[in-house]
Amino acid sequence: MQTHFDLNALARPEISTADEILRKCVHCGFCTATCPTYILTGDERDSPRGRIWMMRDLLGGGDKQTEIKPADVSYHLDRCLTCLSCMTTCPSGVDYMHLVDIGRAEINKKIRRGFADHVIRTLLSITLPFARRFHLALRFARLAKPFSGLLTGRLKAMVNLSPTRLQALDKVGSEDQLYPAETSAGTRVMLLSGCAQRALDPEINASTIRLLNRQGVDVVVRSQASCCGALAHHINAEDAAHKQMEAVCSAWENDIASGQLDAIIVNTSGCGTTLKDYGNLMSRNSRHSETARKISDLTMDISEYLNSKMALPTLAKQNMTIAYHAACSLQHGQKVLQAPRALLVQAGFEVKTPAESHLCCGSAGVYNVLQPELSQQLKERKIRNLNKVGADIICAGNLGCIHQLSDASSPICHTIQILDWAYGGPKPHSLLNGLG
Amino acid sequence: MLLPEPDQTILCRRDEIISALKRFVPAGAVIDDDTTMAAYDSDGLSAYRNQPLVVVLPETTQQVAAVMKWCLDNDVKIVPRGAGTSLSGGAIPLADGVLLGLGKFNQILDIDFSNRTVTAQPGVTNLGITQAVQDEGFYYAPDPSSQIACSIGGNIAENSGGVHCLKYGLTTNNVLGIEMVTMNGEILRLGGKHLDSGHLDVLGVMTGSEGLLGVVTEVTVRILRKPATQRALLVGFDTVQEGGQAVSDVIAAGIIPAGMEMMDNPAINAAEDFVNAGYPREAAALLIIELDGPEAEVDVLINKVSKIVKTSGASSIRISQSEEERNQFWAGRKSAFPAVGRISPDYLCMDGTIPRKALPEMLTRMSAMSQKFGLRVANVFHAGDGNLHPLILFDANADGELHRAEEFGAEILRTCVKLGGVLTGEHGVGVEKRDLMTEMFTEDDLKQQQRLKCAFDPQHLLNPGKVFPVLHRCAELGRLHVHQGKLPHPDIPRF
Amino acid sequence: MTVWQPKTGEQVTNIVLSALAERRKLSVSGHETKAGLGHPVDAKESLSLTNLSGIVDYQPEELVLVVKAGTPLDEIEKTLSEKNQMLAFEPPHLERFYGTEGTGTIGGLVATNLSGPRRVSAGAARDFLLGFAAVSGRGDVFKSGSRVMKNVTGYDLSKLMCGSFGTLAVMTEITLKVLPCPETSSSLSLLCDTIDSAQLALANAFCSDTEPSGGAISRANEGWQAVIRLEGVDVSVRDRMTKLKSTLQSARTSKVLDKQASEAFWENWRDISMISDDAEQVYRLSVTPSDAPKIASSLLKAYDLELGFDWMGGLIWIGGKGAGLGQKVRQTIKDFNGHATLMRGTEGHRRDVGVFQPQAAPLAALARRIKNAFDPEDILNSGKMGTIGRGA
Known part of the structure; x- marks a missing residue:
């Protein structure tokens, strides 16, 4: 599309980047077809095309004569899940992900959020990234759960999202640790232990480490690399995000520089997308940009790593069907589509895909807290589609999805938990009350 | 291109109009803030934008009827909008008009395999209809390239086509019934699951009426069983003449392929750079011929077509041996537009139809025009029915290039008419080709069409400024001059 | 009765203009093979297109045939068959049915939009009309459509002309899409x-x-x-x-x-062979195919009928007699959605039951306004489709 940025504006690197991205968009509207919020509302403003069009005006590249109110644009950018389904669909290669980052950062400078909004966002950004703190918060939330009917909106959503049964905080990530393979093949990977994941489901890290160890891979965890910064980044707490990203870079820089790492493994696909973008996100950070770039190069989702770098044996038929739920960050953000399915098939399972598998489940980081109505609609839609498959188990590669879809008829767990189980590990706890 | 001058009295009444409209639709369905209304100010012809007076997104037919009736009573214009993918500017708003968006009408209402029909709301996408029935082995045949996003209601407004309309017809040949609302708020049901109208074919004339005669609120279409087999041939030619000849020869042999698409050398290379489909880069013309139907039939036809194109002078022939290979043949054609978008900051996608045999002549003339206007052009055609899509490459941010590209486009369309064809085969007239209508129609032709409009919308409130270059008042059009000589007409302002 | 038999389009225009000037109504016809279809026309003069005949342009490799409106159907079918092509909508030959001679003109065929069994898969006459030239009831010469299939320029007036029974304009030239014959x-x-x-x-x-x-x-x-x-x-x-x-x-x-x-x-x-020549009333019902059995049974319960189905059940031919048969047909159709046309009957039947299915009031009013847009003085085939706008 045509843009009308003046030279002063283009002197700013983020505007120049935005201009490049905007020029690629031809306003064809293909993206509206696969955007969850457009599918729900039928409102152009809640579609990628509409958001792109409004961002062009907001950033100063449009030729509108009237005043642009950032708060009005913000409302619709807030409703964007950042699922990136649009990027998968776009025939012109519009980099929506980076454009919306720029748009949100710009809005952040221009508006002041309301008090309640500010409180919720602050609350989320000071708890979720800190596993211990988050775990504590969940214990309190659990107490409040029976009274959630008295709450409304986001507070209610937060309380309802807390699990009824809380496990002990994951030890993985509490301190620097090497998890050596039983018979080491000399391969070493770094594992991002994650933040919310450690409070909600320690079995994910445990099964990741077990399976890797069994394959002869040593796993390193650095406790200072606690949160990848994705959450803070997505709610525009840019300073906090940057601090967290710098901490990750510092925590890992020596391991990376040593050249001993075969890969950096992520088992929460939401984090994976961010780590793969570190090179870009930290490009202007003089101290860490080099490490950040290397992090981007080394990062692989656990399913990618297992599928491309490990030769797992093919197992006999398990006589179990799995409905594979493709997390947005994995299928759209990282374009990892076949690896998880291939691994499950190789492990002897029959893998089925639910209808509308390109649509987000509504978890989208903390979207399910900040946009409870839309999130709920997407959750119900996804659960309906999954239930129609009637599989024995549902697998997903992202904690957020697993948590969001826990109400589905079939038990749900992480792909790595199922793989670990198939290749000799214990049965995942979510399956303990059901399958034989 | 210009849109009608906005009516100042309407602009002054904006607040009153907005409050009135809010009475008819749910809260939040009226969008009146300057900032976000902008999302609705353009469609697929994105070089042009125009802020509407207000945007209204109704959810039911009754709401549509109430809004339209009120607008008629208060002299307020309406521009209907489906998915906003029109390439001719059909959904560009009017500054003094209501932008009536049908995006919330997104449900499929009835699927009837026994009678082979689907009934859907107009905001359901074209592909959405196929997706609803594909598990049972059915599909909806008309397949415009934008089918993933374009709405079935919009398809009716434009009488959309696509690759497969050579064999299966356009939208008008596949629509069985609609529910529509006229400007005076009347809800009409035309057709249904039965065939033929039994009276004047209002459904037939509504299809392709570009939002000027009424607003469609429900659609019933014919679905077909998916053909047993689909196979394709990828044929390269050293000259466009031979390619064009091959197209004629295939049809002359009594074969109607499911689709027959042609790409010229610039388009072939742009596509190859983008998706690596394995196209012959030196070919002057590439033909993708798809044959579908019962397996035995397809096998026979593949052989026949193969022989025919060889005789016509094909320099390379590949026949798909698997579904995967067939999709691969199509990969380049399907991404031709974005592929071209990669080699140029912007492009204008034109649309015109010529008799098949005029293809080589057209390409020769286009090549000369390319020199004249100093702009590159890549061609993708629905060769089977002579429908061209020249892609004129330009840079919108370079001074004057948009204008030159439009002049080039207009010249192409004039040439289409001169060669015995028409201005638009699929995309509609909209605003883009409005001012070329006189190339194809006489004053009397246009007036007769406008009289039809008067039967539906005498006050010209539905989508004025689109399709017809001059708006005559209905009273004036209705006047009979009994003498052979024409009565002097008062000067009609052009816009 | 004055019979005008123009040989050129210009002559047609002059006839219409002079009729218009003096408000004389015209009955427009071809070979009148289907005169028994439709209401009687209120006119004292006849405009016959039989001399406006001939193939204007036939390009088999373009799948296009351009003919003058008065060209006989059998001449067209012969020309097409020589190139192994056909009118895919399978136009019926109704000489036997109506007891007339000849197959009729292409103009009459288009005006009545009659299609045969292949309509169910290939489409109706209206799906094969690419364009036309005509003289309106205002005496204006106008054209619509073109010689190419892919055409969405302006309103699709061809669809309107098809099935308008000559009440909107007098067609002078007709462009049709033709298709190869199956082996x-x-x-x-x-x-x-x-x-x-x-x-x-x-x-x-x-x-x-x-x-x-x-x-x-x-x-x-x-x-x-x-x-x-x-x-x-x-x-x-x-x-x-x-x-x-x-x-x-x-x-x-x-x-x-x-x-x-x-x-x-x-x-x-x-050619409607399932109905005998002496059936007193013949109705053609267009219905939702899956409703056909119920509709037929309901009618068979009340009347002794000759019956046949086409279009996968979407078309029902009924021949019978008896007072009230027509009303019963109309009522049944109303219950199910669809329409019924009285294809053959006496003047009395036409008056009682109407030829065409009554339309909902807003639709009927719209039809009247469309008629006015083309023939404001109602000089062309006045009354043929009933009093357009007042039901049957």
């Missing part, structure tokens, strides 16, 4: 116990991938005969027939009609 045809005939099972067999055939091009039901001695046509290349037709037979196994007995027998059956069916 061969074969039909499967199944004996079924009930209309329901026969219609179900047709529906199953059309839902399969055997691509039928005709689906009829006729009365048999013990039950109902479902007949399904397959056309195309020889090896394909044989293959599909095998598949079709196995898909429709459950029927009692079946037999395959070879090319000759198949063509004979469908030609007869096209």
